[in-house]
Amino acid sequence: MRDPGQVHAIQCTNCGAGLDVLGGGRVTTHVCSYCGSALDALDNYRVLTRFSEMTRPATPLRIGDTGQLMGQGWQIIGILGLCETWAGKSWTWTDHLLFSPTHGYAWLTLEDGHLIVTRRWRKAVSPGWMSSAQVERANTRPGADSDGEHFRYYETSTARIAFAEGEFTWRPRQEDTSTTVSLLGPRTSLAYVDNGQEREIERSWYLPQAAVWDSFGVAVADRPGIAGPHPLQPARVPADTGFLIAASAVFAAVCAVLSVVFLAMGGRDVLPPTPVDLRTLPTEITFDLTETAGLAQLRFHGDLANNTWAWIGATLTDPEDVPLFEAGRELGYYSGRDSEGHWVEDNRDTTVLFHPTEVGTYTLELDIPEGGLGEASDGAVLGSLSVSVREGASSARPPLVLMVIFIVIAIGLFLWRQSAEARRWAGSDWEDDD
Amino acid sequence: MTPIRIVFLVAALGATAGVGYLGFMGIGGASADLDRSIRVGSAGNALASSKVK
Incomplete structure (x- = not known):
């Protein structure tokens, strides 16, 4: 609930534009959507710095838009355009800072047309920190554990702020960089983020895309196209693949035993x-x-x-x-x-x-x-x-035929799952030392 | 237990029980190269044929 005495709107102290105040009590900075001035929300919105020559990222979401994520209502209070450049190539994505009066803050990331939600992760993580230098020194692919999920190293990225608009819970500056060590788990990802001033551990979830777009009221025609699969995207393999593989193997063994028994029953x-x-x-x-x-x-x-x-x-x-x-x-x-x-x-x-x-x-x-x-x-x-x-x-032929069918099912599902996993990890920057 | 697990287990158990019965009864185990075309047929419609002049 918003405090009845809380300010609902301000005028930019640089350009005079009217700006809605949507975030909660942890907002420290408000970047004017019109002139790019970063205003100090804790000190009468005085001008701290100014973002210049910013290119608005391609996102159909706007500040003030509301929608449902993971069963909760959220409102977009800030937008960050981020960019990574490496070896002559560049990657861009957009982070939308979300606020819920009851659930705090989260990031809604739009990357290659995929929507991902990220939250600061406060549960126990082992190891408690992983730096890019530790990854460089590692002989084997680093891993981490939290919340019953095992994560394996995926990539290290250094992102630069290229665009900022709206309210933030820290003070973003143009060209600020942060280094993120990302690890991928079976269902979610874990990230160790170091922006030079503070370190955070974040966890990301892949969202039901159509439902989220619908909840934010974005028409199908306005949704960005998807450019390839995302590593967090659920693999297109049948549910319970592991169980089906194990069960097929067990039934194949049962059929093998039946075959031997019937072979021995020679009349x-x-x-x-x-x-x-x-x-x-x-x-x-x-x-x-x-x-x-x-x-x-x-x-x-x-x-x-x-x-x-x-x-x-x-x-x-x-x-x-x-x-x-x-x-x-x-x-x-x-x-x-x-x-x-x-x-x-x-x-x-x-x-x-x-x-x-x-x-x-x-x-x-x-x-x-x-x-x-x-x-x-x-x-x-x-x-x-x-x-x-x-x-x-008796005849061993019927159970033998069924055994072959179960083996084909088990091997087929195993190869299918391996292929899907290989596609998930195709973008990883880890290279095993041979 | 998810529906897909239940469906798979029921189908697999049914199939295994089925081949158990077939195998025990020896069904499907007969030699495939037996020539059964030598069965003796009837003598034909001898009465009707006798009317042919």
């Missing part, structure tokens, strides 16, 4: 390994299946001489004497020696997996139509062949 023997009389081919073998749940497995094992192969043709008929399927499998055994040493290709075992359609006696018709030595097809050279059958087997 029970229906037909133990049974030799096939190769002289009577083609031949038939019968076996009984007692359940339709799970997989049935036909396993063939051939005794092959070195560098030989044989093609097995199998036709299975169900208890109703209806053919279920026909399948072919190659058995082979090759070995040799090359520049890398001895090698073996052992394919003397092969399987056929199928779902039984009903319980009963199945008939397997077997033949070996082809085979040979090496790559020739000059007749089967199989020493012996045995067949075994199991039923009620």
